[in-house]
Amino acid sequence: MKYSVIGLPHYVIWHIYEPSNDDLKHMEWMAQEEVRLQKEEVIYSVYRKIFDDGFENVEEDWKSEKPRILRNTDSSKLGRIVNVDWSDADIMDQRTINKKILKDKLSELEEKTDNKKKEPLLE
Numbered sequence: 270m271k272y273s274v275i276g277l278p279h280y281v282i283w284h285i286y287e288p289s290n291d292d293l294k295h296m297e298w299m300a301q302e303e304v305r306l307q308k309e310e311v312i313y314s315v316y317r318k319i320f321d322d323g324f325e326n327v328e329e330d331w332k333s334e335k336p337r338i339l340r341n342t343d344s345s346k347l348g349r350i351v352n353v354d355w356s357d358a359d360i361m362d363q364r365t366i367n368k369k370i371l372k373d374k375l376s377e378l379e380e381k382t383d384n385k386k387k388e389p390l391l392e
Contacts, residue, residue, distance in 0.1 A: 288296070
């Protein structure tokens with residue numbers, strides 16, 4: 270090893286020439302980590318290839334279609350005032366309520382007539 274030891278503290282010199290057990294363990298861990306990262310990169314490259322083959326990239330299509338799809342969603346940005354006539358909505362609600370009331374009354378009448386048929390006449 271071509272290290273110069275002039276001006277270095279003694280503990281640095283010792284570690285350069287003779288690593289400790291902790292240093293050896295750390296170097297072993299670093300080597301294992303490097304192998305693991307290489308394997309992981311191979312696996313990710315396979316996943317990326319499968320993903321790219323399995324799914325079509327529609328980002329460019331979305332960029333062109335997005336303004337057309339979303340142009341009517343927020344009228345405040347367009348400066349366009351949208352007026353909706355809700356006056357007939359109350360009429361429809363009232364009609365629905367009236368129909369329900371009529372159905373309830375009819376069912377009550379049917380129940381009364383059924384009860385009258387079942388009760389014996391008292392004389």
